[in-house]
């Protein structure tokens with residue numbers, strides 16, 4: 001089921017939470033709403049769900065007007081950050097709940113719940129109570145429960161937000177695989193750019209109530225439309241006036257480019273980070289350790305730096321340097 005959000009506005013008193021927001025969610029896609037805290041992601045998700053009515057604009061579900069359609073008629077499944085399970089019911093009964101209240105035949109419920117517990121890898125925990133599960137297992141139960149009634153859309157608001165980094169990482173790989181298997185149109189909210197880049201087919205960057213850019217992860221990373229998007233999606237550094245990714249700078253010894261001197265080197269696994277002083281400007285460059293060794297980089301070494309730029313067909317996919325002053329003016333500084 002596809003979802004279209006057209007020019008939606010939402011105010012809370014004098015505060016504009018969504019300002020002329022348009023988003024297309026394709027059928028069967030996995031779309032991330034990504035942005036900083038307070039940017040309007042949850043409000044947008046709630047408008048899609050029917051939990052908030054927009055002040056202007058419209059929502060179309062499968063091409064039909066749905067702006068004023070009640071939540072229960074939208075066929076959506078939800079999972080929130082802190083999932084409220086029925087504490088006194090087993091995992092099995094929690095997942096079966098939606099089917100039981102719809103009075104589905106016992107055999108059908110058994111088959112469906114069995115299938116879902118397998119999908120979320122909780123078969124062996126069917127008889128436990130929610131309190132006897134880890135946080136990650138509870139969120140997987142929440143997803144199984146949301147999927148039980150076969151919603152046409154799955155809406156996830158920071159579903160892994162309360163979990164620690166390692167579990168989050170596992171769950172996002174798992175979410176990707178689950179989605180590939182069930183293919184239900186899914187929209188999930190996250191403020192974690194790595195989560196969005198790794199999991200989503202399409203990312204909508206939401207900031208200060210507006211959509212900054214929409215596109216597949218690679219496109220946003222390699223061709224950010226604004227300085228805000230560029231900063232939000234990955235590390236950046238300035239070289240002269242240009243804002244570039246640290247791995248899109250060539251370190252040279254032939255004097256071509258901006259002259260500088262290596263200040264400091266640090267190794268992080270396979271990556272070497274070089275801090276280069278270019279006439280007072282600190283430029284950060286990342287390169288792999290093979291390249292760093294070939295250049296014989298060491299503090300004090302004279303080098304020169306060249307930003308590799310997009311639009312050069314010899315180097316497809318590299319980031320175009322964004323000149324100072326372009327893009328979202330006044331966008332908050334953000335260093336993931």
Ligand SMILES: Nc1ncnc2c1ncn2[C@@H]1O[C@H](COP(=O)(O)OP(=O)(O)OP(=O)(O)O)[C@@H](O)[C@H]1O
Pocket residue numbers: 012015017035036037038039040041042043044191
């Ligand atoms: N019911 C409400 N009444 C008043 N203000 C609200 C209400 N809901 C949200 N807001 C405000 O709207 C803005 C956007 O909130 P929203 O929850 O959509 O942001 P978000 O991008 O999801 O942020 P977070 O990641 O912190 O949840 C915030 O400034 C918030 O305080």
